[in-house]
Amino acid sequence: MEHLHFYPDNEKIINFKPRVLFSGILNGNRGxxxxxxxxxxxxxxxxxxxxxxxxxxxxxxxxxTGDVIVxxxxxxxxxxxxxxxxxxxxxxxxxIRIPGMADGCIVPPDASPVIEAGSxxxxxxxxxxxxxxxxxxxxxxxxxxxxxxxxLFCYYxxxxxxxxxxxxxxxxxxxGKAKEYIDENYQKDINLDSFASSFHxxxxxxxxxxxxxxxxxxxxxxxxxxxSAAKELLSRTHxxxxxxxxxxxxxxxxxxxxxxxxxxxISPTEYRKNAQLPEPQSPTNQQGIA
Numbered sequence: 390m391e392h393l394h395f396y397p398d399n400e401k402i403i404n405f406k407p408r409v410l411f412s413g414i415l416n417g418n419r420g421x422x423x424x425x426x427x428x429x430x431x432x433x434x435x436x437x438x439x440x441x442x443x444x445x446x447x448x449x450x451x452x453x454t455g456d457v458i459v460x461x462x463x464x465x466x467x468x469x470x471x472x473x474x475x476x477x478x479x480x481x482x483x484x485i486r487i488p489g490m491a492d493g494c495i496v497p498p499d500a501s502p503v504i505e506a507g508s509x510x511x512x513x514x515x516x517x518x519x520x521x522x523x524x525x526x527x528x529x530x531x532x533x534x535x536x537x538x539x540x541l542f543c544y545y546x547x548x549x550x551x552x553x554x555x556x557x558x559x560x561x562x563x564x565g566k567a568k569e570y571i572d573e574n575y576q577k578d579i580n581l582d583s584f585a586s587s588f589h590x591x592x593x594x595x596x597x598x599x600x601x602x603x604x605x606x607x608x609x610x611x612x613x614x615x616x617s618a619a620k621e622l623l624s625r626t627h628x629x630x631x632x633x634x635x636x637x638x639x640x641x642x643x644x645x646x647x648x649x650x651x652x653x654x655i656s657p658t659e660y661r662k663n664a665q666l667p668e669p670q671s672p673t674n675q676q677g678i679a
Contacts, residue, residue: 403487409480409539410483413479413521414476416475417477427465435458441468462485478518480520509549567599568610575614576638619633622637
């Protein structure tokens, strides 16, 4: 028999009691988009399925299953569906007062409004499903239950942001190592899944933190490195287009040429011509050979 007791310590408690205004479900299809708007309350969303695009105060964020989105009071935002579907559970609260932040704010002003639920995924989804059911059915004590769920959800949001702060040096290290690997191995077959697996994070989370730290998505950075190497070879060598394609990570010269033109707005052949690379000398004309 095992009998254990766990006691709370002297951790300071943030006492806030959000008042729940509403909760609901949104199912958007391909092409769905909300108009840009803002609220005089906080709104919290959870992506249960699909992919989307979020615009907040002039910044764009990709949304994926398992993401939590937090809108502070008064923040301009809009969501749209990317792909075939975007399913969301959501709720709105007011009376949010967190020490160190303006009234009506849950997200720190310099933090992303999108955060990955991670290991809390199933639990947070369950919380919101229960809240939607309580407000829909309105059985005894549904307001108290909904308020308690909203409080729990907000506390977990604060915990997730605290985890990001603690892990920030680690995330910077991950992005630095990934960038270094691309710089040294851009000729190889590199994909998002292998990166994410190597660092034990989801590929969506990896892509987000990489862009936040470098300004590029991982695949955009890989493209940048490959195109930079290709332009160097085109302008400084007489290597064939097929050989250059292979040297920078493309098995097909046709695919390389298509990617190069889409990226640089000029074909590899035209780029080489504009670089005015001198014609190679024949052996009989080289200096010192008769």
